[in-house]
Amino acid sequence: MILFFSRARSLLRVERSFQEIPKGAIRLRSIRHNSAREMKGWLFFALPAAAALLIPALRGTRLEIVSGPVLQSFATIFLSIVLEAMPFVMLGVFVSSLIQFFVTEEMLARALPKRTGSGLLMASVLGFVFPICECCSVPVMRRLVRKGVPLHVGITFMMAAPIVNPVVLLSTYYAFGGNVAAAAVRAVLGMVGAMVVGLAATKCFSAQEVLLPETASSDGCSCGCGHDRGEVASSCRHEHEHEHGHAHDAARSSGGASTLPRRALSLARGVLEHTGAELFSVGRFLVLGALISSLAQTAFAKDLLTGIGQHQVVSVVVMMLLAFVLSLCSEADAFIARTFVGQFSPGAVMAFILLGPMIDIKNVLMLQEGFRKRFVLFLTVAAFAVCFVLCVAINVARL
Amino acid sequence: MKRLNPDESLWFLILLGYGAYIAYLLGSGDMIYFINPRLNVFMIASASVFFLLACIQLPRLFLSGERRRDRFWMALFALPMLLGVATAPKGLHEDIALNKGIFLGGATGGPTSFLDAPGRKTAPTAKVGKGPAGEKYGGDWESVAPTEDGVFEVDAAHFDSKLRIVEDVPGAFADLKVRIAGFVQRRSGLPDERFFVARMLIVCCAADSTVRGLMVEWPDGGSFAQGEWVEAEGTIILQEFYDDWFLKNVTVPMIRATRVEAIKRPSTIYVYPASGVPEQQH
Numbered sequence: 001m002i003l004f005f006s007r008a009r010s011l012l013r014v015e016r017s018f019q020e021i022p023k024g025a026i027r028l029r030s031i032r033h034n035s036a037r038e039m040k041g042w043l044f045f046a047l048p049a050a051a052a053l054l055i056p057a058l059r060g061t062r063l064e065i066v067s068g069p070v071l072q073s074f075a076t077i078f079l080s081i082v083l084e085a086m087p088f089v090m091l092g093v094f095v096s097s098l099i100q101f102f103v104t105e106e107m108l109a110r111a112l113p114k115r116t117g118s119g120l121l122m123a124s125v126l127g128f129v130f131p132i133c134e135c136c137s138v139p140v141m142r143r144l145v146r147k148g149v150p151l152h153v154g155i156t157f158m159m160a161a162p163i164v165n166p167v168v169l170l171s172t173y174y175a176f177g178g179n180v181a182a183a184a185v186r187a188v189l190g191m192v193g194a195m196v197v198g199l200a201a202t203k204c205f206s207a208q209e210v211l212l213p214e215t216a217s218s219d220g221c222s223c224g225c226g227h228d229r230g231e232v233a234s235s236c237r238h239e240h241e242h243e244h245g246h247a248h249d250a251a252r253s254s255g256g257a258s259t260l261p262r263r264a265l266s267l268a269r270g271v272l273e274h275t276g277a278e279l280f281s282v283g284r285f286l287v288l289g290a291l292i293s294s295l296a297q298t299a300f301a302k303d304l305l306t307g308i309g310q311h312q313v314v315s316v317v318v319m320m321l322l323a324f325v326l327s328l329c330s331e332a333d334a335f336i337a338r339t340f341v342g343q344f345s346p347g348a349v350m351a352f353i354l355l356g357p358m359i360d361i362k363n364v365l366m367l368q369e370g371f372r373k374r375f376v377l378f379l380t381v382a383a384f385a386v387c388f389v390l391c392v393a394i395n396v397a398r399l
Numbered sequence: 400m401k402r403l404n405p406d407e408s409l410w411f412l413i414l415l416g417y418g419a420y421i422a423y424l425l426g427s428g429d430m431i432y433f434i435n436p437r438l439n440v441f442m443i444a445s446a447s448v449f450f451l452l453a454c455i456q457l458p459r460l461f462l463s464g465e466r467r468r469d470r471f472w473m474a475l476f477a478l479p480m481l482l483g484v485a486t487a488p489k490g491l492h493e494d495i496a497l498n499k500g501i502f503l504g505g506a507t508g509g510p511t512s513f514l515d516a517p518g519r520k521t522a523p524t525a526k527v528g529k530g531p532a533g534e535k536y537g538g539d540w541e542s543v544a545p546t547e548d549g550v551f552e553v554d555a556a557h558f559d560s561k562l563r564i565v566e567d568v569p570g571a572f573a574d575l576k577v578r579i580a581g582f583v584q585r586r587s588g589l590p591d592e593r594f595f596v597a598r599m600l601i602v603c604c605a606a607d608s609t610v611r612g613l614m615v616e617w618p619d620g621g622s623f624a625q626g627e628w629v630e631a632e633g634t635i636i637l638q639e640f641y642d643d644w645f646l647k648n649v650t651v652p653m654i655r656a657t658r659v660e661a662i663k664r665p666s667t668i669y670v671y672p673a674s675g676v677p678e679q680q681h
Binding site for chain 1: 432473490
C-alpha cells in the first residue's frame with residue numbers, strides 16, 4: 001500500500017514536470033527512462049492481475065492466503081463505493097464532454113451574469129435544476145472553468161450542487177424522520193458556505209493561476225496526433241480524419257462533402273472518446289479515494305469517539321474530519337448522520353452533512369487532475385473553515 | 400500486419416472487464432452484497448457505458464505512437480475489479496459492525512435539537528393515541544405495527560421502519576410481545592446478558608451501512624458470540640441506562656427475552672430502509 005501511494009505521488013510529480021518543461025525535453029527524457037518505466041509499468045499491472053488469478057485458484061486449498069472477515073468487509077466497502085459512484089462519474093464526464101464539444105466560450109459569456117453577486121447566487125441555486133452529486137460536479141466544474149466560466153461561479157456550483165440537489169434534500173428530510181428543518185438548514189448553509197468559498201477563491205486566485213495545462217490523458221484530445229496540449233479546448237476546430245478514424249469537431253466545423261449522418265456519427269464518436277479519456281483521468285482518483293475511505297472504515301472504530309460528541313467545538317472538528325475521510329455520497333450521508341443525532345452536538349451532525357459534499361478525499365484527488373495543488377489545498381482549508389464557523393454557530397445558538 | 404498497442408489494449412481490456420464484471424454481479428444476484436437493489440438501474444447503465452466505451456476503444460487497439468496512459472494508474476483503475484474477482488466478497492462481515500458501533504436507541508428526555516425527528520421530541524413514555532406521538536401514527540399502533548398471534552415481529556422487510564416506531568414511541572410498546580432475528584452485537588459497557596440483536600441497514604451501498612437493532616436481555620447471553628445469528632422473543636420493557644455517549648441516563652426499549660435461540664445465517668445480513676410506516680400484514 002505504501003508503495004502504491006509513494007508511486008502515485010511520484011507520478012503526479014512527473015506529470016506536473018512534464019507540463020512545465022518544453023516538448024523537446026519531454027521527448028528526450030521519455031526516451032531515456034522509457035525502458036525502466038516500461039518495466040515498472042508492467043510490474044504494477046501484473047501484480048494485481050496475477051493476484052486476481054491466483055487467489056481464486058488457491059481458494060479452499062492449504063495455500064489459501066486471502067480469507068477472513070476483515071478482507072471480505074474491506075473488499076465489499078471498496079467495491080461498493082466504486083460501483084455506486086461510477087455511474088455518476090460517468091454522467092459527470094459525459095456532461096463535461098458535451099460541454100467541451102457543444103458549448104462555446106461565447107455562449108457561456110452570454111448566459112452568465114456579469115456581476116459577482118448575482119453569479120454566486122445563480123451558481124448556488126443551479127443544483128436545484130441541475131441535480132448532480134459530488135462525483136459528477138468535479139469534472140463538470142473543471143470543464144466549465146476551462147471554458148471561461150468565472151472561478152467563483154464554478155467553485156460555488158461544485159460545492160453547492162451536491163447539497164441543494166433535490167434528491168439529497170429529500171433523503172435528508174426522510175433520514176431525519178420527516179424533519180423539514182434539517183433539510184432546509186442543510187440547503188441554506190450549503191448555499192451560503194459554497195458562496196463564501198467561491199468568493200474567497202476568486203479574491204485570491206485567477207482561473208489562469210489555478211488551472212493546470214491540459215494533458216493528453218485527461219482534458220485534451222487523446223488521439224495522439226500531437227495537438228493535444230491545450231489546443232483542443234480552444235482551437236481544435238479543424239476537420240481531419242486520423243488513421244484510427246476519429247474526427248475532431250467534424251460536425252461543428254462543417255463544410256466538405258460530409259453528409260449529416262456521417263458528421264453526427266463522427267461527432268458522437270468524438271464525444272464518447274473524450275468521455276473515455278476523462279473517465280480514466282477522473283476515475284483513477286475516485287478509486288484512490290475509495291481505497292483510502294474503505295481502509296479507514298475497516299480500521300476505524302467508532303468507540304474511539306466516545307465522550308467527545310457533546311463538546312461544542314471538538315465534536316464539529318471530529319465530524320468534519322470523519323466526513324472528509326469517509327467520502328460518502330451526498331445522497332446517503334444523511335442516513336449515517338442520523339445515527340449520530342443525540343450522540344453528537346447538532347452542529348457536529350450538520351458539519352458531517354455539510355462538509356462531505358463540499359470537499360472530501362476523493363474530490364480532492366479528482367481536483368488535483370485539473371487544478372494546481374496550492375489551489376486545491378486552499379479550497380480544502382476554506383471549506384473546512386467555513387463549515388467550522390457555520391456549525392459551531394449552530395451549537396452556540398443551541399438550535 | 401499492424402502491431403497491437405499494449406496500452407490501448409490494456410485500457411480496452413479494463414473497460415471490457417468492468418462491463419463484464421458488473422454484468423456478472425447483476426446476473427448472478429451478487430450485486431446485492433454491494434448496492435441497494437433500487438440502484439440496479441444505475442448499474443445496468445454503468446455496464447452498458449463500459450461496453451460502449453470498449454467498442455469505441457476498438458479502433459485504437461492498433462494505434463501507433465507514444466503511449467498515452469500510465470500503467471500504474473491503469474492498474475489502480477482496474478484494482479477494484481481485480482480485487483472483486485480475486486476475493487469474490489459476499490458482503491460485509493458481522494465483525495465490521497463492532498467498528499461501526501450501535502446507538503442505544505433510547506430517548507434522553509433532555510433538550511432536543513432541530514435535527515430530532517418530530518416523533519422523538521415527545522416524551523419517551525407517551526402512549527400512542529394520546530398527544531402528538533399518537534396522532535402521528537393515527538392514534539392506534541395496531542394499525543401501523545400489526546401483530547401476528549399477539550407478537551409484534553420486527554421482520555427483515557420492515558426492520559428499519561418498525562424499529563423507528565419503537566424508538567419514536569417506546570412507551571406504546573411497553574409489555575408488548577416482540578420477536579426479532581439478527582446477529583449478536585455487543586456494546587462496550589454492557590454485561591454479557593445484555594446485547595443487541597441487529598442487522599446492517601443499507602441505504603445506497605455497503606459503505607454507508609449502519610447497525611440497527613434492539614437490545615435483548617437474556618440470562619445466558621454470554622453463550623452467544625459477537626456476530627452469531629439468533630432469534631429472540633420476549634416482552635418490551637423500558638430500561639434506563641447510563642449512556643457513555645450522552646454522558647447521562649437514557650431510556651431504552653429492551654426485550655426481556657423468554658426465548659433466544661441460534662439460527663442459520665441468512666444469505667445477506669442487510670436490510671433496507673422502507674419509506675413511511677410498515678405495510679399491513681394481515
